[in-house]
Amino acid sequence: MRIVIAIVILHIFDRPGAAKILAGSKTISPAGSFRDKFVAAFDKIKKELLADCDAFQFTRESREWVSKMLDYNVPGGKLNRGLSVIDSLVLLKSEDELSRDEIEQAFALGWCIEWLQAYFLVMDDIMDDSHTRRGKPSWFKQPNVGLVAANDALLLRNHVPRILRKYFHGQLYYFDLRELFDEVEYQTACGQMLDLITSPAGKVDLSKYVMETYLRIVKFKTAFYSFYLPVACALYMSGESDNSKFESAKQILLQMGTYFQIQDDFLDCYGHPDVIGKVGTDIQDAKCSWLIVRAIERADASQKTRLENNYGKKDNACVEEVKKVYNDLGLAAAFSEYQQTSYGRILSAIDREKSTRLQGVLSLFLEKIYKRQR
Incomplete structure (x- = not known):
């Protein structure tokens, strides 16, 4: 089955007008046949949240602040x-069509993940002193925002359980979802902690930058919420109760x-910053990244001396010196080799x-990220 799916979706994202992916009897658009409706659902959920707390009703200024912050x-x-979430659910459900309520709930779950992502990013930008995010100034760099952004991040985080309660309180898997989001948030915070103590601000110790540490940071900081969380949400909505399915998908x-x-x-x-949506700062921030570890x-x-003398310094000349070492060591070619090897290994696991x-769900995820440019 995986071979059929892989053949159908190979290079599909590069073809204008490519519309559908086959998975059993289901079809779904990788570009997002639900995208417009999903985007529209944001305004509905935002309005519900703004009406959800008396604090937002106290003054026009408070409503406008939260509304602008969310936007x-x-x-x-x-x-x-x-x-x-919705893409995975369509591939997992046995029915030919999802009900309107199920689609609305899947949208709400999807936005819960985007809310959680926004919370992480606002806090991450503050901790890293990042000036740009998604091609524009970071929220805390906006006029009159500053460290008020830390409280805004807490609002974003606390919106998630409120959305879950409104849309799923009557579902048998409601508490499973609550526990899932709590656990994933905890895993991500632990990953962020590992990242921060490995490369604390103003202090660079390259002896800490080893592959075992790097892989642990990545697993907890990124993989749980970006990859496992959406699929686990869809599995719950599809009625899955077999823990082995969740564990297999997770691995x-x-x-x-x-x-x-x-x-x-x-x-x-x-x-390029215009493509990836931000100015790369891993070298200046002394991040424990795959490149420095390799x-x-x-x-x-x-x-090594050149790296020790230049890594983690907010000086363009130092950044360029580190990049020269990367180029001398052939890290671009090393990454290309890693990418191909990793892709094949994951395909075998899916098989x-x-x-x-x-x-079908796992193949869709893999093809979305294979050789991505942003």
Whole structure:
């Protein structure tokens, strides 16, 4: 089954007008046949949240602040995580059509993930002192915002359970969803902690930058919420109760999350800001990225000295010196080799999955990120 799916979706994202992916008896548009309706659902959910708390009704200023904050931070990305819920659900359900209520609930779950993503990003930008996000100034860099953004991030985080309660309180899997979001948030916060203590501001210790540490950071900081969470949401909505299905999906999706983050590290250095939506700052911020870990593994004594003298410094000349070492070590070619090897390994794992419908979901996820440029 996986071979059929893979053949159908190979290169589909590069073909204008390519419309559908086959999975069993279901078809779905990878570009998002639901995208317009999903985007429209944001305004509905925002209005519900603005009417949900007396604090927002107290003054016009408070309503306008929250409304502007939500518009600025939640819907501005590619929406891949949120749309993945409805895309996955269509592939998992046995019925030919989803009911209107199910689609609305899937949209709400998708937006819960986008809300969670916005919370993480607002806090991450503050901690990293990042000036840009999604091609525009970071929220805390906006006039009259500053560290008020920290409280805005808390609002974003607390909106998630309120959305879940409104749309799923009567469902048998409601508490499963609550526990899922709580657990994923905790895993992500742990990953962020590992990242921050490995590369604390103002102090660079490249001896800490080893692959075991890097992979642990990536697993917890990125893979759980970006890859496992959308599929787990769809599995609950599809009526799945077999824990082995969740565990099987998790193991494969965590591999994809690692692959995705290594791509992200590569693009932070080699991608163009106009394409990736931000100015890469991993070198200046002394991030424990795949590139620096591989560089340390490959470097001779002289190259290690150059890295130690220049990594983590907010100076363009130092950044360029680090990039020269990367180029001398052939890290672009190393990434290309890793990308092909990882892709093949994940495909093999998908092929071993017993559920053909889950195979379809996992194949869709993999093809969305394979050789991405942003």
